[in-house]
Amino acid sequence: MSQKVTLKQLAQILNVTPATISKALRDSNDISIETRKKVKALAAKMGYRPNIMARSLVSKRTFMLGVIVPNLQISFFSECVRGIYERVRRYGYEAIIMVNDENAENERKNLEFLSSLAVDGILIDAVPGNANHGILKDTQKMGIPFVSYDRSLDTLGFNSVTIDDEHAAVIVIEKLVADEKKRILYLGPTSGISVLKNRYAGYQKGLDENGLAFDPDLVIPCEIDQINAYNSIKEFIKKNIPFDAVMCVGGMIAYGAGKAILDAGYDIPNDIAITEFGDNDIVARLGVPFLTVYQYPYKIGSMAVDMMVGLIDNPAKHKKPVHKIIKSKLIYHDIGIKRKL
Amino acid sequence: MSQKVTLKQLAQILNVTPATISKALRDSNDISIETRKKVKALAAKMGYRPNIMARSLVSKRTFMLGVIVPNLQISFFSECVRGIYERVRRYGYEAIIMVNDENAENERKNLEFLSSLAVDGILIDAVPGNANHGILKDTQKMGIPFVSYDRSLDTLGFNSVTIDDEHAAVIVIEKLVADEKKRILYLGPTSGISVLKNRYAGYQKGLDENGLAFDPDLVIPCEIDQINAYNSIKEFIKKNIPFDAVMCVGGMIAYGAGKAILDAGYDIPNDIAITEFGDNDIVARLGVPFLTVYQYPYKIGSMAVDMMVGLIDNPAKHKKPVHKIIKSKLIYHDIGIKRKL
DNA sequence: GGTTTTATCGCAAACGTTTAAGTTTGGTTG
């Protein structure tokens, strides 16, 4: 055993044709039971591993699902991925995980690779913007089905699994108001992907429903990036505009913002409360309590897989896109409270 | 454009053979410049994507590297993976990421899949135990080179990139002793993978060098699992054996142990200090200060890739296994300290 | 006993590429 074992080699040893081996291994009743036994025994002994590429070339199925995820550092995403690959395996597929790092160029390469690999379907949490809409559309037309998770891609007509962002944002505001907060900052992009738009809409709706006036000065656009969030808040604090809470669109931003607030000497959450979406581990690094929207990422992932498998098995469903929305849950993290006996 | 475009189709349209298209796309100077232009233009227009499987079948190279990682929830691992895939891409490869979830059975399936995929090499952070040593050895013999990262696999003669676990553990003890800690628990497996053995050895050596007696009662075996760690500490506390610090072999364990200690009403770190390896986000969830060994996971990943590419390009290096050791850094996380102006 | 069935296997094409070797055409050389 010093190079890869092939069907042909097994065939030669047993004095039959490769076809016989192939059929024997797949338990075709074209082949006698005894021959099957012999073949399987030899295959096991020689450590035979079928070549997926050769198989897929003819069978037109790879039983691989492409997964594109923004990054693996944010626990929300890694939980999604876990939901995906655990579920995928149950269906007899394998997940090919690719990271776009919130970068359209990377995502394009991911898509090109996955379509070159001829995966049976792609689960995607796409970057903001429409830079890749062309490739996405093309890839879909080539017969590769898509399901978008977390962030929906309505304009492309993909099936999707998302959360109730707008409603969740409203609930967050409600809770902040109940905590006597009155001047709530919104930190993050306000447009682009659906998630952002919905959260921003929820922010406005929440203010309205709770008798607070919308103040454009309290909306701070910033990129989805720690450093950028840090600097944005730092600059804002310099303006001396009073505020008592920051609603952040995600964990990275919440961490950067929280750090800036702490560095400025404020108390979280007494002076300024912070909230985020995703219940991300990284926010805990601040060591202060925070409010978060838990989005059941594992469930998002596994449901996206269910949807995809349905799509593959019954492409007719592709006609009308299906959108699943998962209900989120508000959580208050009491981190940093020292306990004593 | 409604199904996959192949070389053959392009050839038919341009009235040439598939071979011509293939060569044109790879800029062979077998083909005239104008033909090349025409071919490339058409390929772009039709959205042609080469079929990786067909290509790899003949070229015997996939330019894919398999990556096996214990999980993606622990930030140490996800950082390793980031180091890997970013580096891998620079070399023109793609990373196929698989998770074993610390489970030998999963890992076996991962290995079988990767070898079926005929990846050009496998980077592995293997599960404890030798359940898969057989497959690992076989897979290697079939011509797939291995590099182990984080955890080494000495007995199999794989190249490896690891950290200075033993020395790091000694430094941790040193620091704890400087903080007046005298009865230091060791929590986690003491044998199995190299990492565990080395940390345990460092624990003993550290005690010795700092004038503390080794007490087997202070060594608590437990699995690498939050719940298990929680229960282990909970049980230990019931015994009323005094202790003032816990050295945990990893983030999961540190989190479980820390929770148990807090639940029992103790103060961290004043009553009991906790330490871990990996600087994992999850420990921050406790909201208390902790001591950690930062292991430069990104560097571990990228160096493992360098090593692998070297191995692929020059298989002669396979003769004598190379072991790289990365120096770690001690960090004290001051989480949970409330700041005021 | 002739015919039909059944079991067991071989044959050969196909999947989409790559590549060494061959072919044709036209031009250059001595």
Place this chain on the structure above:
DNA sequence: CAACCAAACTTAAACGTTTGCGATAAAACC
């Protein structure tokens, strides 16, 4: 002008599978 050469393709085999169809022989049927 014969001999050679380079340019620009084509041919065909190969990579490791799968699969429908055909072949053979033994068994079963009436």
